[in-house]
Amino acid sequence: MTETQNLTLVQAVRDGLHTELREDDDVVVMGQDVGKNGGVFRATEGLFDEFGGDRVIDTPLAESGIVGTAVGMAAMGMRPVPEIQFSGFMYPGFDQIVSHMARFRTRSRGQFTLPMTLRAPYGGGIRAPEHHSESKEAFYAHEAGLKVVVPSTPYEAKGLLAASIRDPDPVVFLEPKLIYRAFREEVPDEPYTVPIGEAATRREGDDVAVFTYGAMTRPTLEAAETLGQEGIECEVVDLRTVSPLDREAIVEAFEKTGRAVVVHEAPKTGGLGGEITAILQEEALLHQEAPIGRVAGFDVPYPLYALEDYYLPSAARIEEGILEAVEF
Amino acid sequence: MTVFDRAYDDTVRVLDEDGEVVGDVPDLDDESLVDMYRHMRVARHFDGRAVSLQRQGRMGTYPPLCGQEGAQIGSAYALDDDDWMVPSYREHGAALVHGLPLKQTLLYWMGHGDGNNAPPGVNVFPVAVPIASQVPHATGAAWASKLRGENDAFICYFGDGATSEGDFHEGVNFAGVFDTPTVFFCNNNQWAISVPRERQTRSATLAQKAEAYGIDGVQVDGMDPLAVYSVTTAALEKARDPDTDRPRPTLIEAVQYRFGAHTTADDPTVYRDDDEVERWKAKDPIDRLESYLRDEGILDDERVAEVESAVESRVADAIDEAESMARPDLRELFEHAYAELPPELERQYEELAALRDDRGDAAFLED
Numbered sequence: 001m002t003e004t005q006n007l008t009l010v011q012a013v014r015d016g017l018h019t020e021l022r023e024d025d026d027v028v029v030m031g032q033d034v035g036k037n038g039g040v041f042r043a044t045e046g047l048f049d050e051f052g053g054d055r056v057i058d059t060p061l062a063e064s065g066i067v068g069t070a071v072g073m074a075a076m077g078m079r080p081v082p083e084i085q086f087s088g089f090m091y092p093g094f095d096q097i098v099s100h101m102a103r104f105r106t107r108s109r110g111q112f113t114l115p116m117t118l119r120a121p122y123g124g125g126i127r128a129p130e131h132h133s134e135s136k137e138a139f140y141a142h143e144a145g146l147k148v149v150v151p152s153t154p155y156e157a158k159g160l161l162a163a164s165i166r167d168p169d170p171v172v173f174l175e176p177k178l179i180y181r182a183f184r185e186e187v188p189d190e191p192y193t194v195p196i197g198e199a200a201t202r203r204e205g206d207d208v209a210v211f212t213y214g215a216m217t218r219p220t221l222e223a224a225e226t227l228g229q230e231g232i233e234c235e236v237v238d239l240r241t242v243s244p245l246d247r248e249a250i251v252e253a254f255e256k257t258g259r260a261v262v263v264h265e266a267p268k269t270g271g272l273g274g275e276i277t278a279i280l281q282e283e284a285l286l287h288q289e290a291p292i293g294r295v296a297g298f299d300v301p302y303p304l305y306a307l308e309d310y311y312l313p314s315a316a317r318i319e320e321g322i323l324e325a326v327e328f
Numbered sequence: 329m330t331v332f333d334r335a336y337d338d339t340v341r342v343l344d345e346d347g348e349v350v351g352d353v354p355d356l357d358d359e360s361l362v363d364m365y366r367h368m369r370v371a372r373h374f375d376g377r378a379v380s381l382q383r384q385g386r387m388g389t390y391p392p393l394c395g396q397e398g399a400q401i402g403s404a405y406a407l408d409d410d411d412w413m414v415p416s417y418r419e420h421g422a423a424l425v426h427g428l429p430l431k432q433t434l435l436y437w438m439g440h441g442d443g444n445n446a447p448p449g450v451n452v453f454p455v456a457v458p459i460a461s462q463v464p465h466a467t468g469a470a471w472a473s474k475l476r477g478e479n480d481a482f483i484c485y486f487g488d489g490a491t492s493e494g495d496f497h498e499g500v501n502f503a504g505v506f507d508t509p510t511v512f513f514c515n516n517n518q519w520a521i522s523v524p525r526e527r528q529t530r531s532a533t534l535a536q537k538a539e540a541y542g543i544d545g546v547q548v549d550g551m552d553p554l555a556v557y558s559v560t561t562a563a564l565e566k567a568r569d570p571d572t573d574r575p576r577p578t579l580i581e582a583v584q585y586r587f588g589a590h591t592t593a594d595d596p597t598v599y600r601d602d603d604e605v606e607r608w609k610a611k612d613p614i615d616r617l618e619s620y621l622r623d624e625g626i627l628d629d630e631r632v633a634e635v636e637s638a639v640e641s642r643v644a645d646a647i648d649e650a651e652s653m654a655r656p657d658l659r660e661l662f663e664h665a666y667a668e669l670p671p672e673l674e675r676q677y678e679e680l681a682a683l684r685d686d687r688g689d690a691a692f693l694e695d
Contacts, residue, residue, distance in 0.1 A: 060498070065498030069465075069502050071465050072471065106664040107454045109444060109445035110663070
């Protein structure tokens, strides 16, 4: 029988790193404070003691240096897992991400590939200072050559992380820190993977398809339960990967219901909601019975925390968004 | 005393501007010296032909190397086959010495992605266009080699302008911290497009920037191929030796001059004087080595003429080869973005391929 532990999402990430470090000598974890300190969110706790400073590496404070040296390591066949402490600090490394991490395979016609996984805690809702709550997954999803994963449960966080580290291509792995410790789930000790690029249906329903991912999965399910009591049945699809999108699952859920709402905490303009809407327009227009709704963050810089609860889609805002689609 | 114990502005030289010996001549046999000379002549001739091809519309924008042959060939000649080269976009001569066929360089600048795909066993990274962005790659790649207990050395090329970029500092700093087997080779050619070396930094030399990272820094006359060879050899040996007492990384500043434009899209007469160019042309690295080899009785008129005709036919053959390459298959556009073609990319490819089949290439292609 498989042994399991009851873990939070951040503990599952740690367990995933632990498992992959154990399974493959080419895996190294690197970044600021990931070593002795065990990471500011404890995502690398204890790994330094077990694997040593050559596998779990405290680097200088330099995001471009962290991503850029990981690019060089990965080009030589290692599987570096660089951590950026908060996704709001990825921008100093952005040039390395889009100019090199995403393009090395193409630029070298497949001679080099970068099996690297760039991790960062991301998203809002934890009363953090400025630049600690951004939700910019669309930047990375827009960049061909990258895969972009956003887990929403501990079990899947471990399995998706393992799949990312083993993937021959570079992955941006965004961890919704609002749910780092929000709940627990049984997570097997043994290695396993959850496939990148496949969505998961969290709730079945015939009235409206609601697409979401990451931390927004929980308020979306909450809204769906509330509406369920009023006889409105939502099909809730957790994308799990925002690039590549699971077009088939998205189209299928929409064809079943004829109505759709997308929920994400990223700003509305240019967000994944627009992309999902476009996919449905391209592939399932004749099934459409109502305008496709978007419940999203606003097109403003992420606010200081006194206002962040208004910024983030709440169950109430999500309910309203779903009702608009259903009552059209 | 090693070359690393000198003052940063105490430039290493072997040959003076007339090819007279003023330093320690490296231990190279006659054939190697002629080989080095031949490579410099190939690089110079190639460069002239490449600029001409661009002018004729047979090649895209091209960054000339003319004037920098001493630094490129001298440094690359010091590499072992197993060592890795991480170039910027101007190291056609260095890459040639390290085994990259001229055809590849031509293909890249003719817009074929395959130009960046070095043949198996040729340890050359793809051309890096964003300035200094390859510096952390070289550190990371060398770091990987060290972590795996291999003893390869890595040489990373960049220009004087790159030393102003954050990536230069981050990459060299990491190399210092993790003691990676990396040689940072700065081709200080005096001009970052139109902005002079003096506008990049208030530092008296670029070599002294090594001090800030606790690694060795040395300045060498970049138009003196033998001095460059000596310094690079010493830096590579130190990089490969895990038991060295000194830091394994080195920053080499090779002082030289770009005779021509930054790229074929640039007009240097706008920002620099002819007098300056002429002053530097008097230091031509090829003339300097040739003069030394003639004095030593290693080269004579006959041998020079032989080299000349071999060089011309070699470059002409490479151009023929590159120009005879067919346009890459349409699928190549999609093929290498991911290890496995995602369904959406497959769909996008099929859509484009169907349209091309329907309308023909003429509907797409300008020429």
